Amino acid sequence: MIKLGLFTVTYSGHWYKGKCLSLKEQILKAKQMGFDGLSIEARRPVASPVDFDKKALRDIKEFSKSQGIPLCAVEAMSNFASPIPEERENNLAMVKETLRMAEVLEVPIVKVFAAWRGVTLRDRDTPWTGFASYVNEDKILAMFGMSGALTIQRWQWAVEGITEAAKWAEDYGITVALQNHSPLVGDGYENALAMINEVGLNNAKLCLDVPLFDAKQDDAYVHEAVEACKDLIVHSHCGSWNIVELPSGEVIQRPWFGRTINYKAFVKELKRIGYDGYIASEHCAPLLVNHRYGGIEEIDKNVRATVKYMRKLFTEA
Numbered sequence: 001m002i003k004l005g006l007f008t009v010t011y012s013g014h015w016y017k018g019k020c021l022s023l024k025e026q027i028l029k030a031k032q033m034g035f036d037g038l039s040i041e042a043r044r045p046v047a048s049p050v051d052f053d054k055k056a057l058r059d060i061k062e063f064s065k066s067q068g069i070p071l072c073a074v075e076a077m078s079n080f081a082s083p084i085p086e087e088r089e090n091n092l093a094m095v096k097e098t099l100r101m102a103e104v105l106e107v108p109i110v111k112v113f114a115a116w117r118g119v120t121l122r123d124r125d126t127p128w129t130g131f132a133s134y135v136n137e138d139k140i141l142a143m144f145g146m147s148g149a150l151t152i153q154r155w156q157w158a159v160e161g162i163t164e165a166a167k168w169a170e171d172y173g174i175t176v177a178l179q180n181h182s183p184l185v186g187d188g189y190e191n192a193l194a195m196i197n198e199v200g201l202n203n204a205k206l207c208l209d210v211p212l213f214d215a216k217q218d219d220a221y222v223h224e225a226v227e228a229c230k231d232l233i234v235h236s237h238c239g240s241w242n243i244v245e246l247p248s249g250e251v252i253q254r255p256w257f258g259r260t261i262n263y264k265a266f267v268k269e270l271k272r273i274g275y276d277g278y279i280a281s282e283h284c285a286p287l288l289v290n291h292r293y294g295g296i297e298e299i300d301k302n303v304r305a306t307v308k309y310m311r312k313l314f315t316e317a
Helices: 023-033 054-066 085-105 135-143 147-172 190-199 219-229 263-272 296-316
Strands: 003-007 037-041 071-075 109-112 119-121 128-131 175-179 204-207 233-239 243-245 251-253 278-282
Touching: 003 023, 003 071, 003 296, 023 037, 023 054, 023 296, 037 278, 054 071, 054 085, 071 085, 071 278, 085 109, 085 147, 109 147, 109 233, 147 175, 147 190, 147 204, 175 190, 175 233, 190 204, 219 263, 233 263, 233 296, 243 296, 251 296, 263 296, 278 296
Parallel strands: 003 037, 003 278, 037 071, 071 109, 109 175, 175 204, 204 233, 233 278
Antiparallel strands: 119 128, 243 251
């Protein structure tokens, strides 16, 4: 049975005007909103591994159990594709700490990015200012005459990093799940599937998100994607940023960059293959009301609408 999770990035304070919610507050929020579990983003201000010792993690684990909200995944903000060796090593160290965190929490899945660029943050009035870029890194590659091999080299670094992380994860009994998120592996499923096949380890799987299929939202492509990845999908996400409840009570998707995300076909296909993992709801885009950042109450509205929307799809499928 497909389960619905809340992803802690939603209440991290990055996308709205207001404070972040702590892990315990988010466990309570997940329970209040009707979620089946919680997926943890492993970064500040909510849940960086460096801020939790074993005692604190055990306390979180017991609290989640007492509230009936399982912890379904820990999600690392990894970038294995930097041309700077120290940055790749720093990311490996961060992922290793995330694996230790997941082990203490008894979480079976650690999600990774191949090449997360990061986001830039300013202050509470304007929390999010954009995505970081590879401009400086690309200049470094050019200095060494490597700019022509930029994409293929980044790909190889990412494969090496995921492979090393998955080998560590095996010692903890944890599965590493690569998200089909840009750069390198976005815009569909094909690149993420190719990369995880090159890693070739039994505990290296996929986090497959239909919003990241971008414009390829027709039923046939969604079927193709799920069928191709059916033996590897262990985690997924849906976005709450464009799901709203109308005054009539009807819940709808507002077009996002001119398209509607085909959750209906995706849920149907996941049911067809017997997927019994989580789809974690996330709000990871600026929440604007009249071109100003809205407060946490606006996030709540979107989250409630998303629970209602996804539950309906689960039932219909």
